[in-house]
Amino acid sequence: MEEKKDDSTVFIGKKGVMGYVLAVVTQFNNGSKEVTLKARGKLISRAVDVAEIVKNRFIPDVKIQNINIKTEELMSEDGSKNKVSAIEIALQK
Secondary structure (H helix, E strand, O other): OOOOOOOOEEEOOOOOHHHHHHHHHHHHHOOOOEEEEEEEHHHHHHHHHHHHHHHHHHOOOOEEEEEEEEEEEEEOOOOOEEEEEEEEEEEEO
16 A cells, blocks of 8 residues: 555644544645544544544545555654554545
8 A cells, every 4th residue: 555645644643533523624725625533542532433434524525445454564762663553534526
């Protein structure tokens, strides 16, 4: 799977869900045809929430194009490797 490095990717973090919903809606309003949500670990459920809120409440013609799941290895501060689940949700207008 190739990594996309452009403005149409929203990385889900610890902010509130509606902040990410606003970011996705803004991307679509600025002309993007596709926006990708990326999240890891416990934040995967927040990414799913964002996708569903955008689709059901704000932009009804958005479709979920693709969902990729994977495991990423992260280096912790003490030098050990941790495996963490990750998800990418591609939304298309």
